[in-house]
Amino acid sequence: MCGIVGYVGSRECLDIIFEGLAKLEYRGYDSTGLAVVGKDSKIYIEKSEGKLSKLRPLLKNLPQIASVGLGHTRWATHGAATTANAHPHVADKLAIVHNGIIENFRELKAECEAKGAQFKSQTDTEVILHVLIDLYKNNRDMKKTLLSLREKLHGAYSLGILVEDEPSTIYFVKEGSPLVLGYGEGENFFASDALAVVEHTRKVVFLKDGEMGRMTPTSIELWDEEGTSLEREPLTLDLSSFHIGKSGYKHFMLKEIHEQPAVMAKTIQRLVDVDKGTFNEAALGLDAIDVTKIKAIHIVGCGTAYLAGVIGKYILEPIVKVPVQVELASEFRYRDPWLNEGTLVIPITQSGETADTLASLKHAMEKGCQSLAICNVHFATIPRTAHGTLYMEAGPEIGVASTKAFTSQVLCLYILAHALAAKLKHDIPVSSVMEALKALPPQVEHGIGLGPVVEKISQTYYEVQNCIYIGRAANSSIALEGALKLKEISYIHAEGYAGGELKHGPIALIDQHMPVIALCPKDRHYDKMMSNIEEVRAREGKIFGIGALGDLKFQSICQDFIGLPQSSDEFLQSIINVIPLQLFAYHVACKRGTDVDQPRNLAKSVTVE
Numbered sequence: 001m002c003g004i005v006g007y008v009g010s011r012e013c014l015d016i017i018f019e020g021l022a023k024l025e026y027r028g029y030d031s032t033g034l035a036v037v038g039k040d041s042k043i044y045i046e047k048s049e050g051k052l053s054k055l056r057p058l059l060k061n062l063p064q065i066a067s068v069g070l071g072h073t074r075w076a077t078h079g080a081a082t083t084a085n086a087h088p089h090v091a092d093k094l095a096i097v098h099n100g101i102i103e104n105f106r107e108l109k110a111e112c113e114a115k116g117a118q119f120k121s122q123t124d125t126e127v128i129l130h131v132l133i134d135l136y137k138n139n140r141d142m143k144k145t146l147l148s149l150r151e152k153l154h155g156a157y158s159l160g161i162l163v164e165d166e167p168s169t170i171y172f173v174k175e176g177s178p179l180v181l182g183y184g185e186g187e188n189f190f191a192s193d194a195l196a197v198v199e200h201t202r203k204v205v206f207l208k209d210g211e212m213g214r215m216t217p218t219s220i221e222l223w224d225e226e227g228t229s230l231e232r233e234p235l236t237l238d239l240s241s242f243h244i245g246k247s248g249y250k251h252f253m254l255k256e257i258h259e260q261p262a263v264m265a266k267t268i269q270r271l272v273d274v275d276k277g278t279f280n281e282a283a284l285g286l287d288a289i290d291v292t293k294i295k296a297i298h299i300v301g302c303g304t305a306y307l308a309g310v311i312g313k314y315i316l317e318p319i320v321k322v323p324v325q326v327e328l329a330s331e332f333r334y335r336d337p338w339l340n341e342g343t344l345v346i347p348i349t350q351s352g353e354t355a356d357t358l359a360s361l362k363h364a365m366e367k368g369c370q371s372l373a374i375c376n377v378h379f380a381t382i383p384r385t386a387h388g389t390l391y392m393e394a395g396p397e398i399g400v401a402s403t404k405a406f407t408s409q410v411l412c413l414y415i416l417a418h419a420l421a422a423k424l425k426h427d428i429p430v431s432s433v434m435e436a437l438k439a440l441p442p443q444v445e446h447g448i449g450l451g452p453v454v455e456k457i458s459q460t461y462y463e464v465q466n467c468i469y470i471g472r473a474a475n476s477s478i479a480l481e482g483a484l485k486l487k488e489i490s491y492i493h494a495e496g497y498a499g500g501e502l503k504h505g506p507i508a509l510i511d512q513h514m515p516v517i518a519l520c521p522k523d524r525h526y527d528k529m530m531s532n533i534e535e536v537r538a539r540e541g542k543i544f545g546i547g548a549l550g551d552l553k554f555q556s557i558c559q560d561f562i563g564l565p566q567s568s569d570e571f572l573q574s575i576i577n578v579i580p581l582q583l584f585a586y587h588v589a590c591k592r593g594t595d596v597d598q599p600r601n602l603a604k605s606v607t608v609e
């Protein structure tokens, strides 16, 4: 999604803003720009399509001693990724940057054009600018202007605004998209993510929807949507969770794949006492939930988070003994689901800012549901909205393709299921659960150790045009996740199917040119899955098997085979099974020369619906 950085202080701001934008590159973008206020109180701006590296040489055209400025990385929603569409947008002595999407921009644009406004871009953001100009020229008071602006805009809009009448002031508005304020000494900041300001200050305020204000080098003033002044106590961030670096790996994605055993171990240690067989209910977020009221569970999420939720359904329903539904967050609220105080809604989200997931959560809470978020980012919007949060503590995930967050979410769901069952006095096989959990990190480590084997196998597949993944039960979701990983970083068309579904249509795609990646661990679905694999072989399909270490029967029918350690628990096995698929997608993408950490068209956090 778009990234915003603002600075007002006494230092030269070009590098501060530019480096802040660089910290936000992970959000995904396709153009960028920067505006500063010169010592003559005039606004100067440079913009470019493409990456920050294209903007950097243009900065020499800006006043080098400016100490008030705004920067932006744009992820295109309205209008192509061009310099004209890049932010900031400037007109009539005002400059604006925006993260979000204005749903009524067409009507507003028509109103502005009728008043003579000249547009230079195709963006909804420029429409906001002209509405702002029209309001401001009538009252010459930016606070009043912003209060009036809110009445006209429908949609999501976090804004940063410069106005030449007030050269040492920046205005900001928060609605729908994240915005955090950084409180410095003689300087102040704001950004879409604390990552962009944390090297300068750890004192931050995460704005809530409807909040807005202005900052100068020595003051920050906040008010609500009625214009009433607000006091917000800054939080002090824990720096350790902001240590971002590749630690010697070629890509963040590879680093994050390799971090999984440690994340697993830390998660188990934090949420469970494996020796006593007890659960840390506070860390699980259960202290905010009345479990006796739970009559049904609805899981909502997008993309990989949704796929973790699909596995969550397989885990939770038999263990917690209530109906569990899992739905795409972008669809959930539009079917008007039957929800009430007996429903526990579980939004799963790495970033905590995904717009569809947030909207689903709010919809469910308006219906009286209890809510327990599973999230990886403290103070993000979704955890601040839900009743309780199970923080994944997986560390920052920078690669757009989610890896350690996915396995962390599945593990958290597994532990949550057993903790809920224990709290509800259901019988659970505590000792076997604890044994399976203790064995998991080294089993995941073993899978990662097969990286060189997977890289060699990827040599055979990196030029294919299509790929099918199949699996049964929880592994049907792993098949979908493996396909999503390959699609999103290598741009190869890949689909995942439940093994039993193949013969109901997709098998028409199988021939000697169609690689099929088959997940077939030694579990209760083994025989049926082997039948599905034989159906593929009978049509000359090439099998890349992901199975049990030592399963010579399965290995003998595969063109390529990866043997993995077997967990005693089929749900934890799904975590082990996804590791070679993550590595496979990674190595195929590397061989295809794509941008592994920031794949085309994608964003790490999709904060528009």
Ligand code: AGP
Residues within 6 Å of the ligand: 302, 303, 304, 305, 348, 349, 350, 351, 352, 353, 354, 357, 400, 401, 402, 403, 488, 603, 604, 605, 606
């Ligand atoms: C997965 O690799 C993608 N990056 C994407 O599907 C992602 O999982 C989805 O956008 C949800 O993001 P969230 O977990 O931050 O809500």
